[in-house]
Structures are given as structure tokens and as C-alpha cells.
Amino acid sequence: MDWERIRRDFPVTKEMAYFESAAMSPIPTPVFEAIMSEYRKLVEWGDANWCRDLERLNAVKSVCADMLNGREEDIAFVANTSTAMSMTGLSVHKKLEPDQHFLTMKDEFPSSTFPFSYLGIPLRTCEPDSARYSVSSLLEQINSKTAGIVTSYVQFGTGFRQDLLSLGEELKRRNLLFIVNATQGFPYFHIDVKEMRIDVLAASLHKWGMTGHLGSLFYTAPEFRAKYPTAVAGWLSIDPGEGLVPGQMNSSPEIHSSAQQYTLGTINLQLLMAFKTALDYIQKIGLDVIRKRLFTLTDYLLDGLSDCSVEVISPHRSYAERSAIVSFKVGKKSPECVTFLRKNKIYVSQRNDAVRAAVNIFNNFNDLDRLLDGVQNFCDKIPLS
């Protein structure tokens, strides 16, 4: 793979060493051109293509479904993961017994958890062991009042990647719900919703989807929708029968049985169309090739960090638990280190009390050397205690 050619598709690389894809991936030029072309159609044709674009959206759903081993009709796009989790919570809430709870992880991003707690759904938090949540430790926390587990695939702060396959199998055996926030894992890391027995999966696409702020992918298993149909609806959730617009006086509207029920109304079709270009771009490189590259880059970074006075907090002994995120603490001075690096055009972020660096397909070893030199320079200059 000619990684330098890929790098040229990302103008951001001329400006800085960019390690913030876990916040938002920059947009590569072919995707930017697709966005422009979709918006140009609005300029030149107004609403004339809207119905056709709604049809084209099915092709985007179909690509996502193939990547997840789901079905096109199980995919929806919603404004963000907080919305997807709120919709899930609203559906489930009605059918929970008052003393039931969900298990979740202590360092979850709040869009996995806050929607549930705000609705009054009790959450019990599992504590990590050196940033890891082993499946066995989670199973130990389950009791007769547990309704299911809400977890990220990849933890946003540490990059720990959960073993969804083992966890999903165990939950299915116990007839418990499995709700996954795949924001920091999709599309690069393997997900098979069927094998992993996932009931609900949401992924904010602005992280690794390379198309800007386009919303979240929202997968629901058909059995989940049958048992917990959407608690909110809009005109596009309803099967109109004939034509496009359902009759306004229709007093008992028929909700789509597919995930279309979650598409309440009009959404940003332009960015979603361009997202297909991003997925095609990624798939042309190949997901296996990408994962290998990410591990090569993070191996190099971890190796370099072992020579610096930092504490790597990302679990990194096993590739199965690793992701594109490497987080480390620089004594008590991680926030100052982030500021120092950014001043030197090395773009990392602070999450909790650590420096978070996320590598992507456009990063090269030169970027990593800049980051490592930057961290070393900071440690040399600043007393860390």
C-alpha cells in the first residue's frame, strides 16, 4: 500500500501532525469533492432530487449493513449517539421492572450512559482493572435484576477494545440485552452484529467516518424492534401506504417495522451520500490492511514512549484489546504537555488526566517522531511532579 499517496489525500497533514481522529477525522479530498458535488446539486436543482436521494440512502445503509453483517433494513441514521441511546432507553424503559438495572463501564463516554440515567433507568458501573474490563469480571456483576449491558466497543479515554464476541455470547445465554457504542471502533475494527449477538449498536460517524459531523449509525436487531418498538415517531417513521406523505388524519398509523421507524423526519442526505464515498475509500484500501497499519504505527509509538518518562495507560499487551488510541500520563503535567504539543503543531487531546493520541491511515512515522520528540522535549524542560 502506498501510504504516502493516501497521505496526500489529507491536506491536514501539511498543517500539523494530527492525532485527533478520535475526536474527529479530517476529511480526505475525494470525500470533500463528493460533499461539494452533493451540495452543488442542491444549488442547481433544489429539492428535485430528494426522493431519488432517499432511495440512494438505501445503498449507503446497505454498505454499512454489509460491514456489520446486518441487513439494510436494520440500519438507520440519527443525529448523534446520544439520540440513538435516548431512543433505545425510551423503548426499553417502558418494559423494565422497577428494580431492574443495566451494567455499564466506569469510564464510558456519557452519550452511552446519560440518556439512560436521565430517563431514570438504573445503571451500575463496573470498575476497570488497569483500564481493562474482562468479560469474566463483567459476568460476575450480573444478577437476577440485570437487564443488560451498555458498553463501548473501544473506550474513548484509554482505547481499550472490548471482546464483543465473548461478551455477546454470554449475554445471549442469559437472555440479557447487549447495547454497544461502537463510535471509536467503527468502521476500522471488526464488528459482526449477528455473531456478537448485539441488540443495539450506535456509532458517531464524525470520529472515524471521515465525512465531518454527519450523525450516527444506528443498528437494531429485528427481534429488539419487535419487542421494544420506537417510543418516538415522525412522519418518515410511518408507512404511508400509497404516496409519500401519510394521511394527516390517520389516527392509527402503521410504524415501519424496519429501522426506518427511527428516521423521524428529514435528515442531511448530502453528507450521508458522501459518506458512501468515504466507506468506498476505506474499503478500497482494505480493513485488514488498515488494521495492520494502525498496529504498526501504534507499535512504533508505544516503543518510543517506553523511552520517555510517561505512563502508558492504554492496555497494550494484546492486539485483541488494542485500537487506534494510545493514551499516556506525563506525570501530573498531561494538560500542560497537550498545550505544549499543540503549540508545536502536534495535535493531541487531553482526556481525563492523560494525553490521547489516535493514529489514522494518513499518519506516518515522521508524525510519530514529531510526537515522540515533542513529549521528550516537554519532559526534559518541565519538572513532572
Ligand SMILES: Cc1ncc(COP(=O)(O)O)c(C=O)c1O
Ligand atoms: C465513545 C464515544 N461515543 C460518543 C461520542 C459522541 O457522542 P454524540 O454522537 O452523542 O455526540 C464520543 C465523542 O464525542 C465518543 O468518544
